[in-house]
Amino acid sequence: xxxxxxxxxxxxxxxxxxxxxxxxxxxxxxxxxxxxxxxxxxxxxxxxxxxxxxxxxxxxxxxxxxxxxxxxxxxxxxxxxxxxxxxxxxxxxxxxxxxxxxxxxxxxxxxxxxxxxxxxxxxxxxxxxxxxxxxx
Numbered sequence: 001x002x003x004x005x006x007x008x009x010x011x012x013x014x015x016x017x018x019x020x021x022x023x024x025x026x027x028x029x030x031x032x033x034x035x036x037x038x039x040x041x042x043x044x045x046x047x048x049x050x051x052x053x054x055x056x057x058x059x060x061x062x063x064x065x066x067x068x069x070x071x072x073x074x075x076x077x078x079x080x081x082x083x084x085x086x087x088x089x090x091x092x093x094x095x096x097x098x099x100x101x102x103x104x105x106x107x108x109x110x111x112x113x114x115x116x117x118x119x120x121x122x123x124x125x126x127x128x129x130x131x132x133x134x135x136x
Contacts, residue, residue, distance in 0.1 A: 003042070038112050045096060079111060
């Protein structure tokens with residue numbers, strides 16, 4: 001069974017920069033890998049991974065955005081999903097704490113990293129920002 005010590009040992013093994021926000025809650029920030037603000041939360045029996053990707057602008061074509069998110073869910077989100085939290089787009093993933101291992105933990109972080117980097121161009125059109133050179 002994964003506990004807080006297990007999660008912290010996995011975070012250390014990834015080599016990513018992270019901070020403890022509260023009991024059973026951590027945030028990963030690594031500007032060199034363009035991983036930013038992935039929150040890891042242990043709530044037995046699951047470990048949640050979540051990252052806020054963008055606020056949805058008021059003038060956004062919401063139908064087109066939602067269709068794009070559903071297509072990305074189908075094509076690229078193997079375990080997790082894109083979703084809405086208020087007026088924000090988030091990506092989430094969950095794992096069972098019972099038999100959590102480092103490979104699964106790293107795979108969830110990698111999956112959310114793909115959301116941040118691999119889908120940025122596709123989602124940038126909905127919030128009107130240009131794509132940073134590092135992500136082109």
